[in-house]
Amino acid sequence: MVAGAYKATPIRNLEVETLVPPLDLYLNKRVADFEARLDQSGLQVVMDDARLKILRRFGKRGRRGCRRMSLNAATKAFKPTDLDQTQEAIGAWQAQGNSPDEVVTQEWKNRFLASQRGRSLADIQGQTLLEAKEPKEIEKALRKYLRRHKKLRKEESSLLIQARTGRIGLRKFLFLRRVPSIATPYCECGEEEETVYHVLKGCANNPGAYELQRKEGPTDALIRRLQEGDRVRPILRWLMGRLPEYRLALELATD
Ligand SMILES: [Zn+2]
Numbered sequence: 001m002v003a004g005a006y007k008a009t010p011i012r013n014l015e016v017e018t019l020v021p022p023l024d025l026y027l028n029k030r031v032a033d034f035e036a037r038l039d040q041s042g043l044q045v046v047m048d049d050a051r052l053k054i055l056r057r058f059g060k061r062g063r064r065g066c067r068r069m070s071l072n073a074a075t076k077a078f079k080p081t082d083l084d085q086t087q088e089a090i091g092a093w094q095a096q097g098n099s100p101d102e103v104v105t106q107e108w109k110n111r112f113l114a115s116q117r118g119r120s121l122a123d124i125q126g127q128t129l130l131e132a133k134e135p136k137e138i139e140k141a142l143r144k145y146l147r148r149h150k151k152l153r154k155e156e157s158s159l160l161i162q163a164r165t166g167r168i169g170l171r172k173f174l175f176l177r178r179v180p181s182i183a184t185p186y187c188e189c190g191e192e193e194e195t196v197y198h199v200l201k202g203c204a205n206n207p208g209a210y211e212l213q214r215k216e217g218p219t220d221a222l223i224r225r226l227q228e229g230d231r232v233r234p235i236l237r238w239l240m241g242r243l244p245e246y247r248l249a250l251e252l253a254t255d
Pocket residue numbers: 187188189190191192198202203204205206
């Protein structure tokens with residue numbers, strides 16, 4: 001499932017999209033769990049599995065971008081690198097009388113808030129995270145979103161994450177990424193920056209959006225469906241038609 005996100009997708013968004021807490025928190029929790037001989041919950045297994053998947057997909061970064069890692073390499077990279085720091089963090093948690101679960105939840109929320117710059121379509125997942133009181137609650141809520149990915153084709157799932165995070169092949173992001181042929185973040189219509197919201201809203205350069213709205217509902221409703229992963233296929237198919245990199249996938253899906 002973990003695939004298709006741009007390399008520049010913020011880690012915090014990947015963490016939320018894939019149900020994986022920040023790496024060092026996770027490692028600290030593992031050590032604390034072991035030392036406290038806490039019950040291993042189902043979450044642990046989910047986290048292990050998802051963490052390894054992320055490492056294998058995004059772990060190695062070379063000149064040609066991310067390279068997949070072997071299971072062996074990923075398992076090795078999985079180990080904490082600074083054990084002293086980990087021990088120290090665990091000591092601090094225990095001194096505060098918090099369980100590791102409580103600390104992971106709270107820290108995850110704090111970091112998400114601290115790192116939140118501007119709004120992105122991924123916010124609804126972030127909101128879920130912030131409202132949760134313990135990891136099990138986060139798991140339950142975010143699982144709902146993960147399940148919805150399973151109904152999608154792989155390229156649809158990739159595009160959904162791209163649309164939510166704003167790291168998508170539209171000018172605003174491409175310009176920020178300094179793609180050479182992109183001289184401006186603005187849409188060709190000149191009205192606004194070219195974002196998912198802008199193209200779905202429709203403009204001189206995106207007249208097809210009006211037909212999509214007639215069939216599927218107003219822009220805000222379309223955005224809401226992308227956020228929730230709810231009945232997203234028609235919206236994703238339309239976006240694919242706008243994005244040259246998805247044209248082949250679209251042809252294969254509609255033949
Ligand atoms: Zn426009």
